[in-house]
Amino acid sequence: MEDQRGYDREEIFSKKVKAGKRTYFFDIKSTRANDYYLTITESKRKPNGDSFTYEKHKIFLYKEDFLKFVEALNESVDHVKTELLPDYDFEQFSNDDNESEYNKELRWE
Numbered sequence: 001m002e003d004q005r006g007y008d009r010e011e012i013f014s015k016k017v018k019a020g021k022r023t024y025f026f027d028i029k030s031t032r033a034n035d036y037y038l039t040i041t042e043s044k045r046k047p048n049g050d051s052f053t054y055e056k057h058k059i060f061l062y063k064e065d066f067l068k069f070v071e072a073l074n075e076s077v078d079h080v081k082t083e084l085l086p087d088y089d090f091e092q093f094s095n096d097d098n099e100s101e102y103n104k105e106l107r108w109e
Contacts, residue, residue, distance in 0.1 A: 002091075004031055011028070011029050012030060012036065013027070014028075021045050022042055022043065022044050022045075023045075024040065024043075025026070025039070025043065026039075026040055027039045027041070036083055037060060037062045037063070038060075038066070039059065039060055040061065041057070041058045041059075042056065042058075042059040043055070043056050044056075051072065065072060067097040
């Protein structure tokens with residue numbers, strides 16, 4: 001894979017999370033010095049005439065920040081779940097991908 005500066009970056013691992021009109025990509029890549037970093041990309045589909053375009057936002061996360069990032073993310077999500085929306089059922093979306101695939105198969109065309 002090639003980044004915007006023309007450097008080749010080997011993709012080591014990739015995880016895709018579909019979330020409505022957005023898709024999140026978690027990609028582990030290697031540097032020229034054989035070090036690793038994580039890119040988190042949000043891709044949002046937008047209508048563009050008869051087709052679609054994708055707006056992308058990317059975060060680069062380096063190994064020395066992994067622990068701090070995960071702790072802050074978990075603390076933020078826990079705050080929303082326990083303090084701001086304690087009665088909200090977050091589990092209702094856990095099977096969203098499976099249901100959308102199932103619904104696609106059942107669609108009449």
